[in-house]
Amino acid sequence: MRSAVLNTILFPLLLCVSPAELRAEEPVENLVLITLDGLRSEEVFSGADERLMIPELGVKDRAAWLERYGGDSPQQRRRRLLPFLWSRIEKNQAWIAGSLQADSSVKVTNGRYFSYPGYNEVLCGFGDPQIDSNDKKYNENITVLEFLNNQPEFVGSVQAFCSWDVFPFIINDQRSHIPVNAGWMPLTSGDENRLEVLNNVAKNLFHEWEGVRYDVLTSSAAIECMRHEQPRVLYVSLGETDDWAHAGRYDRYLLTAEQNDRFIQQLWAATQQIPQYRDKTAFIISTDHGRGDGREGWKSHGVDYPGSDRIWIAAFGAGISARGIDQGGEFTQSQIAATVAQLLGYDFTQVDSRIAPALDILTVPLQAVDK
Numbered sequence: 001m002r003s004a005v006l007n008t009i010l011f012p013l014l015l016c017v018s019p020a021e022l023r024a025e026e027p028v029e030n031l032v033l034i035t036l037d038g039l040r041s042e043e044v045f046s047g048a049d050e051r052l053m054i055p056e057l058g059v060k061d062r063a064a065w066l067e068r069y070g071g072d073s074p075q076q077r078r079r080r081l082l083p084f085l086w087s088r089i090e091k092n093q094a095w096i097a098g099s100l101q102a103d104s105s106v107k108v109t110n111g112r113y114f115s116y117p118g119y120n121e122v123l124c125g126f127g128d129p130q131i132d133s134n135d136k137k138y139n140e141n142i143t144v145l146e147f148l149n150n151q152p153e154f155v156g157s158v159q160a161f162c163s164w165d166v167f168p169f170i171i172n173d174q175r176s177h178i179p180v181n182a183g184w185m186p187l188t189s190g191d192e193n194r195l196e197v198l199n200n201v202a203k204n205l206f207h208e209w210e211g212v213r214y215d216v217l218t219s220s221a222a223i224e225c226m227r228h229e230q231p232r233v234l235y236v237s238l239g240e241t242d243d244w245a246h247a248g249r250y251d252r253y254l255l256t257a258e259q260n261d262r263f264i265q266q267l268w269a270a271t272q273q274i275p276q277y278r279d280k281t282a283f284i285i286s287t288d289h290g291r292g293d294g295r296e297g298w299k300s301h302g303v304d305y306p307g308s309d310r311i312w313i314a315a316f317g318a319g320i321s322a323r324g325i326d327q328g329g330e331f332t333q334s335q336i337a338a339t340v341a342q343l344l345g346y347d348f349t350q351v352d353s354r355i356a357p358a359l360d361i362l363t364v365p366l367q368a369v370d371k
């Protein structure tokens with residue numbers, strides 16, 4: 001531990017060597033995009049739904065769960081469920097949209113409200129009516145990740161870590177040449193000893209799902225990769241919230257949401273420790289679809305479940321105008337892709353006329369693509 005005397009000497013020194021403030025007119029250096037599969041805006045903005053905290057949905061000890069996630073107000077409950085995200089929003093260090101209470105709307109436009117169409121919309125910037133299943137088919141559309149990986153300054157500096165094993169197809173790893181570590185694939189980027197432990201756990205722990213790896217493995221892998229390879233664009237797709245919801249386990253859906261928030265905190269903390277990322281990295285967080293409501297409806301999503309088209313988007317870090325909770329705005333899932341590109345200095349909307357414009361929350365004006 002440092003002595004107080006040493007602190008008085010070191011602190012001004014540290015201030016001197018810290019990097020210059022990022023100028024608003026410059027694109028940010030790095031971007032982290034995170035999606036949490038099927039996490040409803042209901043829980044994001046109002047925390048745990050006490051009507052769903054019942055034994056039939058896995059909540060056996062209601063008193064203990066109320067203690068953990070309950071509260072007298074939506075503000076208190078959401079702080080208990082997603083403490084890191086809400087601490088940033090409450091300190092005006094982040095932006096979030098999609099709150100019904102604030103009359104803020106983020107709509108899915110693909111008309112399907114399930115995963116592959118949703119991830120295509122997030123990553124490609126438009127809803128594609130041709131994508132009508134979650135089948136493992138290579139995506140014909142170009143994701144913003146592929147678009148960036150084709151730019152000379154980003155080539156080889158885009159990576160994806162995904163819990164769901166359909167992602168190599170959604171990102172079209174064959175054509176895009178983006179490394180997509182998904183499903184139960186062995187982990188290969190990071191500290192050798194840590195990877196050995198993680199791979200051993202992945203191999204020997206009971207697999208609840210064939211096609212979805214536990215999020216803790218995906219998120220640990222992403223942090224390892226960030227420390228080891230320092231990609232400039234990192235996509236992390238976590239999946240368990242959706243699977244526990246389909247299984248009717250509200251207890252595990254809540255636990256996973258909290259665990260995902262802890263991961264986002266760890267990843268953010270890692271960016272603040274690594275000079276390449278510190279104060280030069282934007283985070284965007286969202287989801288592929290909403291879900292229905294009520295004791296049965298919350299388990300599912302799709303055209304038959306009203307509410308599945310309502311999602312949320314959060315953003316913080318370099319290049320983001322951190323205005324707290326959006327009031328009365330109207331946004332779409334399809335705007336995320338162009339936002340990712342614009343933060344890094346590119347206009348993705350030029351690629352295809354169907355691509356929606358970037359969210360107007362950036363302090364980074366559009367840069368000429370051919371610079």
Ligand SMILES: [Zn+2]
Pocket residue numbers: 038114115242243246301
């Ligand atoms: Zn689902």
